[in-house]
Amino acid sequence: MRRKTLLTLVTVFGLVASPVVASAGQSGGWEGTWATAEHEANEGFVPNWSLEGFANQTVRQVVRVSQGGPAIRIQLSNRYGSAPIAITGATIGRAGTGAAVSDLRPLTFNFKKSAVIPAGGQIASDAALLPVRPLESLTVTLYFAKPTGPVTYHGLGLATSYRAAGDHQNNLDGTAFTEKTESWYLLSGVQVLDPTPKRDVVVAFGDSITDGAGIAADTNDRYPDELAERVRGRFGVLNEGIGGNQVLTDTDFAGEAAVKRFKADVLDHPKVRTVIILEGINDIGMSEIEFPGVPPRPHVTPQQLIDGHRSLIRQARAKGLRVIGATLLPYKGALYYTERGEKVRDEVNNWIRTSGEYDAVVDWDKVMADPNDADLMNPAYDIGDRLHPNAAGYKAMAAAIDLGTL
The missing domain is CATH 3.40.50.1110 (SGNH hydrolase)
Structure with missing residues (x-):
């Protein structure tokens, strides 16, 4: 049933991933519910992982959305990157205590589990059927099997992000995530489905x-x-x-x-x-x-x-x-x-x-x-x-x- 509903959404609203995030007027039924301004990797105001990047590591990031909707997608930015970055897998769910998560959903990109963000570019995931409420906290998890090099990020996130060695994108209790910072990495936006024009x-x-x-x-x-x-x-x-x-x-x-x-x-x-x-x-x-x-x-x-x-x-x-x-x-x-x-x-x-x-x-x-x-x-x-x-x-x-x- 979920697959059938997703295909209906794709048919009606064109909710499949795009290699470049669409601008206003080209975005179908998507509307922003959370975003952050990305900038170039640097040492920043607080300790962060932007310069070292990730290799065979999973990053879990928590955001609080502003409005709700019946489906959701994420945006990933490599705006300041000099080389493509491979995403091996990604999930989204409702944030729990610390790095714990519930109602986990896989995220796909053109119906594939993996994706590549081009140097200087950005991508959006396909629609995930995770209904969200206003002011709800969500968790986005990204697994990087290959070394990324320095990553585009937002330094002053003032929200705890978590890192674990290996592939833990489907981990529910969060115990694998033993490292923390207060920045966001590659994640530049979350959008919800809004059928109104x-x-x-x-x-x-x-x-x-x-x-x-x-x-x-x-x-x-x-x-x-x-x-x-x-x-x-x-x-x-x-x-x-x-x-x-x-x-x-x-x-x-x-x-x-x-x-x-x-x-x-x-x-x-x-x-x-x-x-x-x-x-x-x-x-x-x-x-x-x-x-x-x-x-x-x-x-x-x-x-x-x-x-x-x-x-x-x-x-x-x-x-x-x-x-x-x-x-x-x-x-x-x-x-x-x-x-x-x-x-x-x-x-x-x-x-x-x-x-x-x-x-x-x-x-x-x-x-x-x-x-x-x-x-x-x-x-x-x-x-x-x-x-x-x-x-x-x-x-x-x-x-x-x-x-x-x-």
Whole structure:
């Protein structure tokens, strides 16, 4: 019966794997329920396996979806790889405690258990008949029989991923998985079947504050997570934040500039209606002081950042997306704070609020400010570095979003 149902889905919606993830308008009935922004293998902010890659090893990764659906598929990215990567086998199921999993389903690619992700490319699996509920945690398991070399990944996952020697893709109790990190590897998206033609996915696009820096691992306390909890599956919420990311400048450790990665990380998702943009504080701070491994550069100007935001707006509008601008949060006292940088932040925020170039504005600068000093983050929302919110701060950010603007 399951095979017959799957064949019916394939016939009606074209739900077979594709060698390249389809862009909006070419994706049939698929709609994003979870995503992460990929970047090049590096040592990163936390210990990870991206540079060494995998060889005769199984990797198990846990994600929490935002909306539900009757069938599901995954997306795998080798975007920054210089050689093809072979996937020997893959499964998906409901996450249990630690690396344990239940309701395990095999994942296939063009009805084959194995697949190859081309260098610089990405693939999607076939449909798996695993009905999922909004806000449910799923486990994706990938087995690599052959050495992969360095792998495209997302460093600041803040979710535990597991590794085991040998082939354990069908392991249920998770005991074989004895190694852990808090990054995601090759896994770039999870999509659910949505037969309606409406576009209603929201993408949160930004830097470490969108990525969730400062939360405890496995708590799902990022602001996009809190937004997903507010809407309870009415639409998908995708997190495309990268810690350390900048609007205008590429870095080895924090990905391509926002103006470059916007197409792949926002526009290529199917059925996106709205994007929330929170970017710019790293451009300011990292041009004010020197960081190890980051070449010094001239101080960024308000006009340069405004021009960068205008580029993002133009790219979004060209695809018919609604664009929400977010003001940059207070950061007085942060490691890279300067009075000159504060003036740049103020000018950029004033432009976001008053220019009318964004379709709507969420004024997180005011929401997160200390009542006694508008340039400081409210201590009740601060993890202690004067830059990143804590769990209460991220919840306040999500609560400040007018759902009508989405």
